[in-house]
Amino acid sequence: MTIEIMDERFTVCKVESVPQELLDDRFCFVGKTDKELSLVCRTDLVPAQTLAREDGWRGMRVTGTLDFSLIGVLSRISSILAEAGVGIFVISTYDTDYVLVKGNMLEKAADALHVGGIDVTYVSQLG
Numbered sequence: 051m052t053i054e055i056m057d058e059r060f061t062v063c064k065v066e067s068v069p070q071e072l073l074d075d076r077f078c079f080v081g082k083t084d085k086e087l088s089l090v091c092r093t094d095l096v097p098a099q100t101l102a103r104e105d106g107w108r109g110m111r112v113t114g115t116l117d118f119s120l121i122g123v124l125s126r127i128s129s130i131l132a133e134a135g136v137g138i139f140v141i142s143t144y145d146t147d148y149v150l151v152k153g154n155m156l157e158k159a160a161d162a163l164h165v166g167g168i169d170v171t172y173v174s175q176l177g
Contacts, residue, residue, distance in 0.1 A: 051123070052113040052169040053149070055160060059093040060107040060150060062139060063100045072097070077109075079141050079148075090141060090150070107139065107150040110159070113171075123147060127163070134162035 058077065065087050072078045072091050079090040089097075093105055112123060124140060124147055131138055131151070136159045139150040151159045160170045 051126075052171060053127070053163055054111045054113055054171050054173045055156065056109040056111060056173055058109060059105075059153065060090055060109055061093045061096045062104045062107060062150070063089045063091070063096060064102040065089050065097060065100055067099075069097055071095075079143075090139075106153045108153045108156045110149045110151070110163075110170075112147045112149075124149075126166075127168070130162050130166035130168070131159055134158055136162065 060077075068078075068080055068087070068089055072089070072095055073080075075091065075095060077090075077092060081088040090107075096103060096105075112127075124142075127147075127149055128138060128140070131149070136151055136155045141148040141150070164170050
């Protein structure tokens with residue numbers, strides 16, 4: 051398994067609505083339930099009408115397309131990071147998983163994953 055560390059800085063927000071321009075950006079994740087509307091986007095694009103926000107996140111992407119039959123991918127990653135004392139925020143899409151960590155914990159997370167047998171690479175921007 052390989053994890054790519056993305057160069058972008060991310061913010062996790064609670065919002066009332068999501069502006070269309072964010073949906074057109076190269077990275078935007080929206081989660082909606084009966085209780086809230088959450089948004090993860092690049093920090094430089096956070097909407098002005100944000101109800102709450104948590105800045106300072108860095109992203110790591112599990113490379114490739116993950117088949118739904120795979121078991122334990124996030125469990126392995128989260129166990130390694132928990133043992134290293136690194137908190138996470140996870141996003142799962144149809145194809146893959148993203149693990150966000152606070153920027154000041156990125157190097158510690160990358161080191162722990164590497165020691166745990168996961169290949170870690172850096173990418174300059176989302177593609």
